[in-house]
Amino acid sequence: MLLDQGLRGSLSPDRDMESDWVAASQRGDNRAFNQLVLKWEKPIYNLTLRMLHDPGEAEDTTQEVFLAAFRNIRRFRKDSRFSTWLYRIAVNHCLSRLRRRPQGVHLSLDADRPEERIASRLPLQESHEGEILSEERQSRVRAALQFLQPDHKAVLELKFFQDLTFEEIAAVIEAPVSTIKSRLYAGLEVMRYRLGAFESDI
Amino acid sequence: MAATCREFRNYIPRAILGDLSQEEQKALDQHLAECSPCNREHQTFGNTVRQLGSGLDVPVPRHFFVYPEESHSTPWRAFLRMSRAWQAATATVLLVFGFASLLAVSRLQVRSEDGALVIGFGRLPERRPPAPQIMQVDSSALEAKILKAAAERSRQDNLEFLRTLRAEMARSNKAIGREQRALLEQAISNVELRMGQLVSTTAYDLERKTDRSVQDAYRKVSLERARDMAAVDNRIKLLAINGEVKSTQTDAILATLLQVAELRMQ
Ligand SMILES: [Zn+2]
Numbered sequence: 001m002l003l004d005q006g007l008r009g010s011l012s013p014d015r016d017m018e019s020d021w022v023a024a025s026q027r028g029d030n031r032a033f034n035q036l037v038l039k040w041e042k043p044i045y046n047l048t049l050r051m052l053h054d055p056g057e058a059e060d061t062t063q064e065v066f067l068a069a070f071r072n073i074r075r076f077r078k079d080s081r082f083s084t085w086l087y088r089i090a091v092n093h094c095l096s097r098l099r100r101r102p103q104g105v106h107l108s109l110d111a112d113r114p115e116e117r118i119a120s121r122l123p124l125q126e127s128h129e130g131e132i133l134s135e136e137r138q139s140r141v142r143a144a145l146q147f148l149q150p151d152h153k154a155v156l157e158l159k160f161f162q163d164l165t166f167e168e169i170a171a172v173i174e175a176p177v178s179t180i181k182s183r184l185y186a187g188l189e190v191m192r193y194r195l196g197a198f199e200s201d202i
Numbered sequence: 203m204a205a206t207c208r209e210f211r212n213y214i215p216r217a218i219l220g221d222l223s224q225e226e227q228k229a230l231d232q233h234l235a236e237c238s239p240c241n242r243e244h245q246t247f248g249n250t251v252r253q254l255g256s257g258l259d260v261p262v263p264r265h266f267f268v269y270p271e272e273s274h275s276t277p278w279r280a281f282l283r284m285s286r287a288w289q290a291a292t293a294t295v296l297l298v299f300g301f302a303s304l305l306a307v308s309r310l311q312v313r314s315e316d317g318a319l320v321i322g323f324g325r326l327p328e329r330r331p332p333a334p335q336i337m338q339v340d341s342s343a344l345e346a347k348i349l350k351a352a353a354e355r356s357r358q359d360n361l362e363f364l365r366t367l368r369a370e371m372a373r374s375n376k377a378i379g380r381e382q383r384a385l386l387e388q389a390i391s392n393v394e395l396r397m398g399q400l401v402s403t404t405a406y407d408l409e410r411k412t413d414r415s416v417q418d419a420y421r422k423v424s425l426e427r428a429r430d431m432a433a434v435d436n437r438i439k440l441l442a443i444n445g446e447v448k449s450t451q452t453d454a455i456l457a458t459l460l461q462v463a464e465l466r467m468q
Contacts, residue, residue, distance in 0.1 A: 034267045041266045046259040055263065063266050070268040134258065141253055159219075160254035166221075181221065188215050188250065195253050196246035 022082055025073045033070050036082070041066070043162060044090050050157055051094035053146050061097060065090045080171065087162065087172045091154045098150040137198075144194035152187035155180055206233065207240055214244050218251050 018039070024032030044065055049058040068089050069076075076085050145153055158164045158172060166184075170177045213230045216222050222230065234241045 028270065030268055030270050037266050037268065041262050042259055045262045045266070049260065059263055062262075066266045066268050137253060138258065156254065160251070184219070185215050188247070191254065192215075192247055192250045195250045198249065198253065 018082060019078070022073070022076065022078070025070065026076070030070065033073065036069075036086075037066050040083070040086055044086065047087075047090055047157055047162065048094055050142055050145055050161060051091075051150075051153060052097060053142060057097065061090075061093050065093050068093070084168060084171050087158065087164075088174070091158070091172060095150050095154060140198065141195065144191060147194060148187050148190055152183045152190070155183040156187045156191070159184055207237060210234075210237075210240050211243060214240070214247050217244070218247050 018036065021032040021035045025036065041062065045058060045062045048061040048065070049055060052058050052061060065086070069086055072089075076082065145156070148156065154173065155169060158169045159166075164172065166177050166180055169180045169184075173180060210230055210233045213222060213226060217227060217230055234244055
């Protein structure tokens with residue numbers, strides 16, 4: 001798409017660029033904001049995908065997250081990082097969606113189907129044996145995550161998939177580091193029983 | 203499990219996340235060296251965390267761009283939200299203002315006089331009699347002519363035109379007087395200025411129009427897509443709850459619907 005190419009052409013991973021984009025977005029410039037979207041859509045979409053375990057819902061939620069961020073960008077203060085603020089919006093959207101779900105639905109619905117849907121949407125690549133193994137593992141990990149309490153899942157997501165530090169997670173969740181750690185270890189305990197028996201094949 | 207082992211089991215996940223003090227880490231290492239069950243547990247946790255950390259992100263199914271919402275900021279919508287009295291008052295003020303500015307514009311006169319620009323409403327002060335000249339140059343007619351020509355050409359052509367004009371002027375340097383030259387220069391720079399404004403307004407208008415149409419198309423497509431996806435999801439949930447169709451059939455329905463949705467995006 002033309003629009004796509006135009007935006008990508010001026011994309012740069014520079015943090016300074018990011019603060020420029022934020023400043024322009026705060027003046028209502030949606031093009032500048034869309035640069036931020038390009039930079040962050042992949043991690044945010046994958047966060048919602050792992051949190052919600054449903055590609056359609058993840059897609060809707062990701063769009064909601066960016067819309068909410070754009071509408072409230074004037075409230076974003078420069079003393080924190082943009083990513084922290086964005087992660088907070090994303091996590092809150094996911095948690096409120098998970099809370100709205102009827103109890104136990106995320107476990108009782110056919111757990112394999114969403115994975116098939118993701119796999120079917122992945123671009124076709126040469127199917128190396130390693131990639132198939134990796135896809136299997138990913139699918140196992142995503143399925144295992146669904147056994148966690150939403151609060152715990154959010155912390156695990158930020159720690160292991162988004163690579164945030166305890167302090168950064170505490171800033172996203174707006175809870176003390178001690179709370180973050182206790183959720184993380186509780187969640188990890190569940191993961192250990194779901195995944196510990198499998199080799200990490202790395 | 204021994205009491206010491208139970209204590210060390212709590213250390214294991216913390217050790218893997220680098221959340222132990224030096225002393226605690228040292229004590230754990232010592233224990234792991236001599237206790238094989240705890241050692242196995244340590245490996246199991248290591249396995250778990252490695253699997254969690256090895257997640258490759260899938261590509262996004264589409265971009266998640268945002269577009270400004272018209273409903274929030276157009277003056278027309280703001281006008282519609284006003285009470286009747288305010289609407290009437292605003293309309294009156296706007297009408298009066300509009301009429302006044304129309305009047306002002308129609309009586310506005312701009313004239314360049316011997317290298318200086320004279321702007322005024324209504325009648326301008328009488329023009330000073332022109333100094334004796336070697337050659338007669340009607341500067342306002344020249345300006346109008348240049349402007350007309352400039353408007354007819356594309357931007358590149360215009361620049362080329364001005365360049366030629368300047369060169370021509372330089373060549374006929376001796377033929378015209380100093381004041382005439384200044385006058386001509388003024389006229390040309392006026393043209394340049396107006397042309398620049400014209401070009402930038404046109405570019406801006408064009409950009410806005412294109413943007414709007416792209417936005418509209420995009421919004422339409424994503425709306426349709428969202429509806430498709432919602433329909434698909436509802437269908438799946440219904441099927442899962444009622445169990446009315448076998449899983450192979452649901453897969454087929456799903457695949458078709460997804461294909462339809464994907465096709466629309468292209
Ligand atoms: Zn032990």
